[in-house]
Amino acid sequence: MSSAQTPSALFGIDALLTEEERAMQETVARFCTDRLRPHLASWYEQGDLPARDLARELGGLGVLGMHLEGYGCAGTSATAYGLACLELEAADSGLRSLVSVQGSLAMFAIHRWGSEEQKQEWLPRMAQGEAIxxxxxxxxxxxxxxxxxxxxxxxxxxxxxxxxxxxxxxxxxxxxxxxxxxxxxxxxxxxxxxxxxxxxxxxxxxxxxxxxxxxxxxxxxxxxxxxxxxxxxMLPEARGLSGPLSCLNEARFGIVFGALGAARDCLDATLSYVGERDIFGKPLAAYQLTQAKLADMSLELGKGMLLAIHLGRLKDEGQLRPEQVSLGKLNNVREAIAIARECRTLLGANGITLEYPVLRHANNLESVLTYEGTSEVHQLSIGRALTGHSAFR
CATH class of the missing domain: 2.40.110.10 (Butyryl-CoA Dehydrogenase, subunit A, domain 2)
Structure with a gap:
């Protein structure tokens, strides 16, 4: 038997990232493993989590408003921020949502559209997680x-x-x-x-x-x-819907990466499971239908990562357009939820329990599919870009 590769290794994703980006991704991944994963099942089952404590810890980690400049924010690249979102959502979409809303909606709105007094009053405390x-x-x-x-x-x-x-x-x-x-x-x-x-x-x-x-x-x-x-x-610089829509575009960018984190976690759990689960005298991983499903899911995950990194590079160069964010959000969330559902089939009845993450991720992705713009809205955004005609009304 040959040695197994991860989907990321199969696509050579690490070679596309800078040393700083990989370091940020690894830092957030360790935090998720050490601090979040032991509690995710119970938080999900209880329908609650220690949001204030976590905000302070995430602030100490430097991920709150990390892509913003000044006022105590880290000023990282957009791609590094996306990779942080990926690792947070690999833990749980709810944790990535906490960070996205804090940094890409509330903080970005004040940073982009606020007065100097509003920025000084709120952004340093929000970056530290002292204010939510x-x-x-x-x-x-x-x-x-x-x-x-x-x-x-x-x-x-x-x-x-x-x-x-x-x-x-x-x-x-x-x-x-x-x-x-x-x-x-x-x-x-x-x-x-x-x-x-x-x-x-x-x-x-x-x-x-x-x-x-x-x-x-x-x-x-x-x-x-x-x-x-x-x-x-009043936010002095925001006038009309362009203000809130610019904030939504920031949050959608994080979702382009984040949804892939949920998909990757489902696929990782499933690869481990099928390698250990024996059925009819050999591992479930050794059957053709299993490998066909794993190949198809890995292909979509890898393509989604290539798209996300490309959009990240465009954003870092100041060239990313809203309809391009729609491409990423529509594709990557749609494929992530399909991967989560397919993984559930390979886990059988075990897939419906909180012992494994797949149905938790699938349920979360039902919300991610519709917030920050439904799939239909993003289809119409792309359609408008392709045809020059708006079909929203």
């Missing part, structure tokens, strides 16, 4: 169509008063600050962003329970009832 952020865009009736948002911000003297509801907000119930998007009563109803400390009177964030996916993640509703904010709470 959330991002309030999605509403109960407006997910893929944020232009229809009903949350309103009206002038009252020098202040703004916010009213509305946001839904499916990661980190909401444990957040210290929320970046909330609302339609203003002036400027022809322009969408503006607001930095909202969560201890502001009228703000509440009830936790969403009874989830079957992303259980090792805090998901909340945001309720704003006459939340009064000073004029300085």
């Amino acid at each position: 952020g959330c991002f309030g865009l999605t509403e109960p009736d407006f997910g893929s169509d944020p232009a229809g948002m009903r949350t309103r911000a009206r002038h009252d003297g020098e202040d703004w008063v916010l009213n509305g509801t946001k839904m499916w907000i990661t980190n909401g119930s444990v957040a210290d600050v929320a970046v909330v998007w609302a339609r203003t009563d002036g400027d022809d109803g322009t969408v503006r962003g607001f930095v909202v400390p969560t201890d502001t009177p009228g703000f509440s964030a009830p936790k969403i329970t009874q989830k079957l996916s992303l259980r090792a993640s805090v998901t909340s509703e945001l309720v704003l009832e006459d939340v009064r904010l000073p004029a300085s709470a």
Whole structure:
């Protein structure tokens, strides 16, 4: 019998990465192995996790807002950030979501669109995990169509008063600050962003329970009832939907890598299992149908990695376009969930237990498939780029 290779080795992925990128990936992988993996099954089963403690540990690791410059952020390459997301999601999508929302949504919004005072007040603490952020865009009736948002911000003297509801907000119930998007009563109803400390009177964030996916993640509703904010709470540089959409593009980039982490973990667990599982007198790995499934899954994982690294290089060069992020998000999440489901078939009944990660990953990927843009939205984004015609309406 010849020696076995990993899918990554088969594609020669390591040769495409810099020494710094490999070092970051290995650091995050060790953290996941030592700190996260022993608890993932119980966190998932309980539907809860120690988010505040983990945020501080992740801040100490340097992964919160790691791709941003200054204000205590590490300033790494986009590709290094993507590889960190891959390792975090190889542990659990909920952990990658915590980091993505913190760094690519809440922190990026303040870093890109905020005032110097807002940056100085929040970003250093958020980079250390001492303050947790959330991002309030999605509403109960407006997910893929944020232009229809009903949350309103009206002038009252020098202040703004916010009213509305946001839904499916990661980190909401444990957040210290929320970046909330609302339609203003002036400027022809322009969408503006607001930095909202969560201890502001009228703000509440009830936790969403009874989830079957992303259980090792805090998901909340945001309720704003006459939340009064000073004029300085507005993000001064963000005007219109380009503000929140730019943040979503940052988060989607992390998912391009992250989803592959879940797929890789499923495939790693399955390769180990079929090598040890004897059936009809020989290992399950020795059967043709098993090897056909493993070959097909490894091929899709490897192609997804090549795409992710290519998009990372484009982003590092400042050349990445939103429709190219849609290519990565659509392909890699779609293939990751297919890999997770196929792996489950090779594990048989063992695949439905928390002893193995595959169905946990598959369930999580059901959420990843639809958040930060559904597959249909990304198909239409790609279609618009190919034809020049928008088919969203």
